[in-house]
Amino acid sequence: MKNFSISEVMDSFGVNKFTWSIFFFLGLAMVFDGYDYMIVSYTMPQISAEWGLSAVEKGSLSSWSLFGLIIGGAISGIVSDKIGRKKTLVYSIAIYSLLNIPIFFAPSFGFYALFRVLAGLGLGACIPVVTTIFSESTPTNRRALFITFGMAWMIVGWVLAGLVATYLVPRVGWRWCYLVGGFPFIYSIFLHFKMKESVYWLANKGRKEDAVKRLQEIEKVATGKVTHWDPNALVVPPKSKVVGPKALFSKTYRMTTAGVWITYFCGCFTVYGINAWLPSLMLEKGLQLSSAYGLSIAQNAAAVIANCSTGFVAEIIGRRKNLIGSYGLGIVAILIMAFVGSSFWAILAANIFLGFAINYSITAVQPLMAEGYPTDIRNTGVSWCQAFGRLGGALAPIVAGLIIGLNLGYSSAFLFYIVPLICGLLAAFLLIRNETKGKSIDQIQEENVLKAGS
Numbered sequence: 001m002k003n004f005s006i007s008e009v010m011d012s013f014g015v016n017k018f019t020w021s022i023f024f025f026l027g028l029a030m031v032f033d034g035y036d037y038m039i040v041s042y043t044m045p046q047i048s049a050e051w052g053l054s055a056v057e058k059g060s061l062s063s064w065s066l067f068g069l070i071i072g073g074a075i076s077g078i079v080s081d082k083i084g085r086k087k088t089l090v091y092s093i094a095i096y097s098l099l100n101i102p103i104f105f106a107p108s109f110g111f112y113a114l115f116r117v118l119a120g121l122g123l124g125a126c127i128p129v130v131t132t133i134f135s136e137s138t139p140t141n142r143r144a145l146f147i148t149f150g151m152a153w154m155i156v157g158w159v160l161a162g163l164v165a166t167y168l169v170p171r172v173g174w175r176w177c178y179l180v181g182g183f184p185f186i187y188s189i190f191l192h193f194k195m196k197e198s199v200y201w202l203a204n205k206g207r208k209e210d211a212v213k214r215l216q217e218i219e220k221v222a223t224g225k226v227t228h229w230d231p232n233a234l235v236v237p238p239k240s241k242v243v244g245p246k247a248l249f250s251k252t253y254r255m256t257t258a259g260v261w262i263t264y265f266c267g268c269f270t271v272y273g274i275n276a277w278l279p280s281l282m283l284e285k286g287l288q289l290s291s292a293y294g295l296s297i298a299q300n301a302a303a304v305i306a307n308c309s310t311g312f313v314a315e316i317i318g319r320r321k322n323l324i325g326s327y328g329l330g331i332v333a334i335l336i337m338a339f340v341g342s343s344f345w346a347i348l349a350a351n352i353f354l355g356f357a358i359n360y361s362i363t364a365v366q367p368l369m370a371e372g373y374p375t376d377i378r379n380t381g382v383s384w385c386q387a388f389g390r391l392g393g394a395l396a397p398i399v400a401g402l403i404i405g406l407n408l409g410y411s412s413a414f415l416f417y418i419v420p421l422i423c424g425l426l427a428a429f430l431l432i433r434n435e436t437k438g439k440s441i442d443q444i445q446e447e448n449v450l451k452a453g454s
Helices: 006-013 017-051 055-060 064-083 085-098 101-105 109-135 140-172 175-180 184-194 199-204 208-223 245-249 254-284 289-317 319-338 344-364 366-371 375-405 410-415 418-431 441-453
Strands: none
Touching (some): 006 199, 017 055, 017 064, 017 085, 064 085, 064 109, 064 245, 101 175, 109 140, 109 366, 109 375, 140 344, 254 289, 254 344, 344 366
């Protein structure tokens, strides 16, 4: 039997039943993840009123889970590259769901903050491993599309959080929203029994027989047939000489690392800062609670469209051009939102465009995270980038609270976000030089390892 690679086999299947099963398996994990983060924004006014929080303390409500996210993300990348994608995902969902339940009984701001940080450890592990699994489970010519589609599921969770909060908060209070956040534990049990390990990870670990067996399982789902490949004929690209976090800062990857880190930091700072304060800013503008929630839900619904469309564009024009253009679009959206009139319909239109633009930007960098690194450090690269980006997301609500506390007005509260978007645009233009469109996972591994050895 002639030699073969995993990418050749996976690409020969095209988009199939296996691809879609992974899409929905991981999609539900991201829905729960999105709910867990966004429910804070919808319960922020009630929590703040109950405990008499200052503007900075109020802003920090959205930041505590993100601080946990940073730690969880940094650790999980290393763990996932060692023990596998499946175990990391299952454990992370179980952790953040179970640690939401005590918040129902939270007696104080400090208790709330502690358990949001602890739950964030699980959240930080979940998001990057989902991105990594998508990159390792889809054909080359649709990889960016499915990675960004995967992020759209998280926005569905944001919308779900708005719907749950709109129903529960006026009736039974904010605490029940966090009790609902414990339900994903049941899903983690389901994934434990139903999900299988990444074939790329198995091959990279030298487990060729397991990798071929997994390929046969995928082929059975995809085509209904089973080919008896010889494990000895499986061609696995050479491993990286340097692995772990230090590899991200080596000569081979430092430019990629700087580019994706800065652009994602700026995107997270913008998205999380706006999402955390949007309901409160809309209430300040004179809207009713239901209208403020409605605008936030509409913005997040537009974000779903953004996450779906950015993958299509990236497959056509390339990852780099798509990313640069996305930050320019975000700047335009901020300007419109800052100077929108008082008409509800004008505010609604501006919110929808803003939700589309800023989420398009933060999603456009996702394929580059996974495609910029070889298999043996891929999830480390993704998770450390995610962790650094979440630092921006954690700081943004607090910094925004300081800006709002200066009483400079509604327009200034939005114009402030032009600064991170300009920084993101410059980073994308100056630092991200390699185009990964059309390159297979095996090709990326081989090119990077050869480059490191030259």
